[in-house]
Amino acid sequence: xxxxxxxxxxxxxxxxxxxxxxxxxxxxEVVVMGANSxxxxxxxxxxxxxxxxxxxxxPNGSSAVLIxxxxxxxxxxxxxxxxxxxxxxxxxxxxxxxxxxxxxxPPKSVTSDADxxxxxxxxxxxxxxIDRSAVDSSVKVVLTLD
Amino acid sequence: MNRPxxxxxxxxxxxxxxxxxxxxLGSGSACAQDGPSAxxxxxxxxxxxxxxxxxxxFTSVSDQPNGAGYTRSWDFDPDTKMAAQVDxxxxxQLSATAQLMTRQRxxxxxxxxxxxxxxxxxxxxxxxxxxxxxxxxxxxxxxSRTVGFSQPQVRPPVEMYGAFYLYHxxxxxxxxxxSFAGTxxxxxxxxxxxxxxxxxxxxxxxxxxxxxxxxxxxxELTVRASYNRGKGTASSPALDAAFEGIRNGFPPGALYPGSxxxxxxxxxxxxxxxxxxxxxxxxxxxxxxxxxxxxxxxxGAVSAVGVSAHETLGYVxxxxxxxxxxxxxxxxxxxxxxxxxxxxxxVVDALRxxxxxxxxxxxxxxxxxxxxxxxxxxxxxxxxxxxxxxxxFLVNTQENYRPGMAYNVVSVSSDFVF
Numbered sequence: 001x002x003x004x005x006x007x008x009x010x011x012x013x014x015x016x017x018x019x020x021x022x023x024x025x026x027x028x029e030v031v032v033m034g035a036n037s038x039x040x041x042x043x044x045x046x047x048x049x050x051x052x053x054x055x056x057x058x059p060n061g062s063s064a065v066l067i068x069x070x071x072x073x074x075x076x077x078x079x080x081x082x083x084x085x086x087x088x089x090x091x092x093x094x095x096x097x098x099x100x101x102x103x104x105x106p107p108k109s110v111t112s113d114a115d116x117x118x119x120x121x122x123x124x125x126x127x128x129x130i131d132r133s134a135v136d137s138s139v140k141v142v143l144t145l146d
Numbered sequence: 147m148n149r150p151x152x153x154x155x156x157x158x159x160x161x162x163x164x165x166x167x168x169x170x171l172g173s174g175s176a177c178a179q180d181g182p183s184a185x186x187x188x189x190x191x192x193x194x195x196x197x198x199x200x201x202x203x204f205t206s207v208s209d210q211p212n213g214a215g216y217t218r219s220w221d222f223d224p225d226t227k228m229a230a231q232v233d234x235x236x237x238x239q240l241s242a243t244a245q246l247m248t249r250q251r252x253x254x255x256x257x258x259x260x261x262x263x264x265x266x267x268x269x270x271x272x273x274x275x276x277x278x279x280x281x282x283x284x285x286x287x288x289x290s291r292t293v294g295f296s297q298p299q300v301r302p303p304v305e306m307y308g309a310f311y312l313y314h315x316x317x318x319x320x321x322x323x324x325s326f327a328g329t330x331x332x333x334x335x336x337x338x339x340x341x342x343x344x345x346x347x348x349x350x351x352x353x354x355x356x357x358x359x360x361x362x363x364x365x366e367l368t369v370r371a372s373y374n375r376g377k378g379t380a381s382s383p384a385l386d387a388a389f390e391g392i393r394n395g396f397p398p399g400a401l402y403p404g405s406x407x408x409x410x411x412x413x414x415x416x417x418x419x420x421x422x423x424x425x426x427x428x429x430x431x432x433x434x435x436x437x438x439x440x441x442x443x444x445x446g447a448v449s450a451v452g453v454s455a456h457e458t459l460g461y462v463x464x465x466x467x468x469x470x471x472x473x474x475x476x477x478x479x480x481x482x483x484x485x486x487x488x489x490x491x492x493v494v495d496a497l498r499x500x501x502x503x504x505x506x507x508x509x510x511x512x513x514x515x516x517x518x519x520x521x522x523x524x525x526x527x528x529x530x531x532x533x534x535x536x537x538x539f540l541v542n543t544q545e546n547y548r549p550g551m552a553y554n555v556v557s558v559s560s561d562f563v564f
Binding site (some may be wrong): 043045046048049051052054055056057061062063065071072085086087088089091093094096097098099100101102103105 | 185187189218229231233235238241243245262264268271276287289290293295296297323324326330332363365366367436437467476489516519520530560563
């Protein structure tokens with residue numbers, strides 16, 4: 001059991017680290033919230049609107065706290081490509097517009113699946129994305145991207 | 147000195163009659179985070195511009211006192227700017243933002259100006275109240291017009307944005323951000339006042355100024371509509387002297403050798419004087435961006451009903467994305483007109499005619515290259531043609547300048563964010 005967990009953690013970190021050089025094909029991101037979150041699921045449309053800074057509330061009406069992965073990471077670029085159809089450059093331009101017009105703050109960004117899990121598990125309304133293989137009992141999958 | 151006194155009009159004579167402008171926008175809300183935090187960020191543009199018209203200056207915004215063409219063959223002033231911003235987030239509900247920018251100002255210095263300074267209270271998840279110095283939200287991108295990195299073009303088209311030197315207002319806004327059937331809708335109400343300074347000791351005051359602005363975004367489509375209304379007063383030594391004369395009369399020979407005497411007419415001075423005149427601004431903006439290509443278009447209408455001055459303006463920019471390169475093309479049009487018959491008063495009629503000389507169209511092509519994740523390079527070529535008798539968006543027109551002549555503008559710039 002323990003070895004399997006270690007193996008899956010190793011696999012997860014391998015994917016994150018190695019994917020920038022392996023064309024990142026086949027990565028499988030899931031959108032997660034804390035295991036105790038009252039939100040059961042979000043739709044692809046709702047996810048797009050949240051991560052493009054267009055709406056700030058979750059389907060249950062409470063405030064959303066967006067959690068990003070590191071700029072330039074494969075999982076982040078792939079997430080935005082799937083969730084919004086936009087490239088990293090377009091997302092950067094978008095958040096420049098929102099930030100410097102005083103309209104919104106960009107999502108908080110962290111550097112690993114583990115950090116995403118830690119934050120979404122402890123912050124009400126926090127929503128982030130991790131590799132499917134990193135899912136554990138601290139988080140709840142609210143949408144699978146493929 | 148060909149200097150617009152109001153964003154609405156661009157006088158051709160040394161004295162300008164005009165109308166004003168107003169504003170408006172949409173702001174969103176900050177995302178909440180754990181505990182207090184501070185973020186320091188910034189952005190800027192370094193750009194150089196060349197204009198083929200040697201007897202007048204091209205500027206990006208008409209509050210700039212000089213530019214490319216007559217004053218300098220290649221000029222950094224029109225587009226170069228740098229800004230620093232701090233965002234303080236106290237908790238999920240309270241935050242504050244301040245932004246300081248340096249760019250060529252009305253007085254030809256780069257003295258930093260406070261562009262934003264507001265506190266924000268997100269009192270409900272969907273509702274936010276902001277108080278302080280806020281970005282004017284009249285147009286689709288007017289609240290982010292200075293952020294070159296967020297735009298495909300070197301600068302927002304001058305036909306739409308050049309006459310609008312209203313960047314911010316002091317006041318408050320209320321925003322409601324919600325979702326209807328998959329469409330995100332942001333509605334904003336604002337009220338405040340703005341008092342921009344202009345070259346040659348001119349100034350404008352729009353107070354009060356209020357508006358409503360609705361932005362709907364669904365998938366690849368963004369639509370924004372706004373309506374704004376304000377009470378504007380314009381002043382400059384020349385303008386004030388002209389209306390003082392209209393009010394009290396001109397003795398024979400006062401205007402030019404042998405000119406007839408003109409009796410004082412306080413009613414006419416009040417009617418056409420630029421004091422406390424209502425101005426309305428309506429605009430519609432649209433952006434369709436499925437990814438590989440995009441099209442952005444804006445249409446606007448400005449009216450200073452009291453002085454019968456009207457402007458219509460608009461542009462379309464379309465581009466395609468090929469890897470890190472974004473070639474684009476823009477067509478833009480600005481048309482101003484003075485309605486109503488002549489008044490019979492020589493000075494009033496001259497002022498009115500002289501205030502509507504900016505009509506112009508521009509066709510431009512350009513290329514944006516996203517060289518690094520926070521740095522781009524752009525090149526743009528514009529062919530501008532003022533209408534017959536008009537000087538378009540040129541300032542500092544010299545004696546040899548001939549209205550209605552087409553001119554070309556070459557721009558190279560780099561935008562960055564940090």
